[in-house]
Amino acid sequence: MFQSLEIFRSTNSLFSSIHEHNQLLLLLILTIIVIFFTKKTRPHSPSSPPLPPSPPKLPIIGNLHQLGLLPHRDLYRLARIHGPLFLIHLGQTPTVVVSSSHVARQVMKTHDLIFSSRPNLQFANKLLYGKDVAFSPYGEYWRQVRRVATLQLLSNSKVQSFKPIREQETALMIDRIRESCGGYCHESVTTSMSSSGCSTSTTVDFYEVLMSLTNDVVCRVALGEKYSLKREGRGFRELIREFLHVLGTFNVGDFVPWLAWVNHFNGLNAKAERVFRDLDCFLEKVIQDHVDRRQKEGVIGGGDDCDEDFVDVLLRIEKEESLGVPFSRDNIKAIILDMFAAGTDTTFTAIDWTMAELIRHPQIMNQVQQQMRQVIPPNTKLVTEDTLPKFHHLNMAIKESLRIHPPIPLLVPRKTLKDVVIEGCHVPANTRVIINAWAIGMDPHTWKDPHVFEPKRFDHDDENLIKISDLMAFGGGRRVCPGIEFAMGVVEVALANLLYHFDWEVPGGEELEMSEGSGLTAHRRDHLILLATPHACSLDI
Numbered sequence: 001m002f003q004s005l006e007i008f009r010s011t012n013s014l015f016s017s018i019h020e021h022n023q024l025l026l027l028l029i030l031t032i033i034v035i036f037f038t039k040k041t042r043p044h045s046p047s048s049p050p051l052p053p054s055p056p057k058l059p060i061i062g063n064l065h066q067l068g069l070l071p072h073r074d075l076y077r078l079a080r081i082h083g084p085l086f087l088i089h090l091g092q093t094p095t096v097v098v099s100s101s102h103v104a105r106q107v108m109k110t111h112d113l114i115f116s117s118r119p120n121l122q123f124a125n126k127l128l129y130g131k132d133v134a135f136s137p138y139g140e141y142w143r144q145v146r147r148v149a150t151l152q153l154l155s156n157s158k159v160q161s162f163k164p165i166r167e168q169e170t171a172l173m174i175d176r177i178r179e180s181c182g183g184y185c186h187e188s189v190t191t192s193m194s195s196s197g198c199s200t201s202t203t204v205d206f207y208e209v210l211m212s213l214t215n216d217v218v219c220r221v222a223l224g225e226k227y228s229l230k231r232e233g234r235g236f237r238e239l240i241r242e243f244l245h246v247l248g249t250f251n252v253g254d255f256v257p258w259l260a261w262v263n264h265f266n267g268l269n270a271k272a273e274r275v276f277r278d279l280d281c282f283l284e285k286v287i288q289d290h291v292d293r294r295q296k297e298g299v300i301g302g303g304d305d306c307d308e309d310f311v312d313v314l315l316r317i318e319k320e321e322s323l324g325v326p327f328s329r330d331n332i333k334a335i336i337l338d339m340f341a342a343g344t345d346t347t348f349t350a351i352d353w354t355m356a357e358l359i360r361h362p363q364i365m366n367q368v369q370q371q372m373r374q375v376i377p378p379n380t381k382l383v384t385e386d387t388l389p390k391f392h393h394l395n396m397a398i399k400e401s402l403r404i405h406p407p408i409p410l411l412v413p414r415k416t417l418k419d420v421v422i423e424g425c426h427v428p429a430n431t432r433v434i435i436n437a438w439a440i441g442m443d444p445h446t447w448k449d450p451h452v453f454e455p456k457r458f459d460h461d462d463e464n465l466i467k468i469s470d471l472m473a474f475g476g477g478r479r480v481c482p483g484i485e486f487a488m489g490v491v492e493v494a495l496a497n498l499l500y501h502f503d504w505e506v507p508g509g510e511e512l513e514m515s516e517g518s519g520l521t522a523h524r525r526d527h528l529i530l531l532a533t534p535h536a537c538s539l540d541i
């Protein structure tokens, strides 16, 4: 009896416990439903503005299915439906997309501070030690390293001090092309007789020639010498190529965090790890070489500012301990790699597209060349940087090319620091932000016939002049590219010399294919291969 009572009691307590649990469970389910619906249907009170317009999304992937290999073009199409400020979901990441200069001004001028952070991207974080400038979130660390970049590495005087490097490397490029015209065959250029028969023409692979130029310039400026040919096995240039490839690869984990495991199986994590180790090892040696050399020369923590390469400058900053944030070897490596990531591919792409557009527009090419050949005396070995301001037509062609082909068409993604209202829409804190520089260049409200290559649109008097830094290709506000002067130095001197010394045509007179390749930087899809014929002004050198 007692036993049955005991059983009854325990059964009863079991039931009551189950009952209690059920109540708890019910409460939990009700709470989730309430949260879900209030979140889903949270009515925007008249005082709280709506979110930006948004295309319908799918579960898990959001709007990712609407983006292909050239996302700037897909986002442009979506902007034509949803307007210059719209919201999409990249996987589980809400992202606002800006597609007009009017809205971009509000983002990068009016509310610059709120839009000046960066999202955390897995591979950038890994490869750049989480300590570089370009991918750092807004905060004290970014402010300090950005000051180092603008005041110590890329200041006007520093960029000027690298003029001999830019000119020497350009002269080498021109020499190699000219030598191959004389019969000597370099790996990236092959020779044949020109149609005129008066001199030998050379086929030039611009990808190889320009990648060497931009890599070698950044290498000498940042590391003090050209390492491209020094490293055994795979060259340093190849390593940088892989580094840029991993950095620009679509990483599903950045958009759907619980799918990050996929990278263990598709080999991306292993590749990132290998590239990171190889680069780390290489840079460690470069830095140690600098320390040893300085000690041998008896220069401790200083020296002639003009002789200092970037590693020297950063070692001096490490030694002075004046930055106010921890700064050691990893920080030096991160900032050096930033310069390669931000400065090589972009500069190459800008030269490559300008050249391609000029080939497609022979009349404009002719104007550019005539202006230079009238100003520069015949048989000048190198068109130097001092003469560049006289080449108005070249300058306008470069600007127009940067408008139509911004090398980083979606800039570097931003993240909002707090809630903000733009164009009457509520953009919450921590929203990812994409500024579609390509779409902004194609905005018919700003540019007449935006698809037409028309450099003359930049032909203004001094008062209305559109400066290179005004172009969306370099971003804007606090995060604007600090390497504009550096980049333009290389772009202008390289193009001026290529156009002064040679006449260019497509081999076989075919129409030039202008498709873009995929990736963070919008290269041409196909290598630009052109036939160079030395011009009479350059024949007797």
Ligand code: HEM
Pocket: 133, 134, 135, 146, 149, 154, 338, 339, 342, 343, 344, 346, 347, 350, 406, 407, 408, 411, 412, 473, 474, 475, 476, 477, 478, 479, 480, 481, 482, 483, 484, 486, 487
């Ligand atoms: C034609 C060449 C170049 C183009 C088109 C370009 C474009 C850009 C763009 C779009 C950004 C992001 C701006 C933003 O978020 O608003 C950027 C950032 C940056 N660029 Fe450049 N860039 C070029 C060359 C260079 C060079 C040569 C260097 C240095 C050697 C450089 C260093 C940087 C750095 C360090 C940042 C990060 C700035 C920050 O986040 O605070 N860039 N660049």
